[in-house]
Amino acid sequence: MISTEEAIEELKKIVKQKGLKYTEQREIVLNILIHAEDHLTAEEVYNEIKSQDNNSNIGIATVYRALSFLEEVDLITSINFGTDGKKYESNAKSHHDHLICTECGKIIEFLDDEIEKRQERIAKKNKFKITSHSMQLYGVCSDCQ
Structure with a gap:
């Protein structure tokens, strides 16, 4: 199991290696999943962001893009529910x-x-x-x- 700080540092390292711009939105989404007790849908991640900061300018499309990127670089995983979508969790947890x-x-x-x-x-x-x-x-x- 890795700490929140280690996961965020890993995100920064991956973004730099890929030559991409570091975005706070990806960090916020990753942070939500690291601290989530359940597996969350994209909509639940979005709602959690809004509940923590009602003035946040992160839209649902940004959440989907961040989730896709974080999964692509193996910082999160998902369980696919077919037409019902996906639920996500952080890879910072120990194996289960x-x-x-x-x-x-x-x-x-x-x-x-x-x-x-x-x-x-x-x-x-x-x-x-x-x-x-x-x-x-x-x-x-x-x-x-």
Whole structure:
């Protein structure tokens, strides 16, 4: 798990490497996701920005562009809900997997050491080096059953 400051420094480094202009908007969006307790849609990120600073001039299109850029440079990840869009989270969190309710969209994070060990054994058996992974299990949460 990395700190907010480390994530912001990483953003600055990436922007510089790409020869792009550093924008406060990208930092604000990243900061929102670092501190979010849930996975957020673009609209929820936008609403959070407005609730923190009603005078903010960041528009929803800017939020979408910032999210796209941050995902492209691996500072955030998303879970795609098809026609219902995406939900985003920061990569600053420690590794975890997801249970996703197909009824209400609720996302439950979990980490299971046995699953992690089994994945490593499977990779080793197949002479495969895992560089990253994402597990998403879809079903119906207890509230929707």
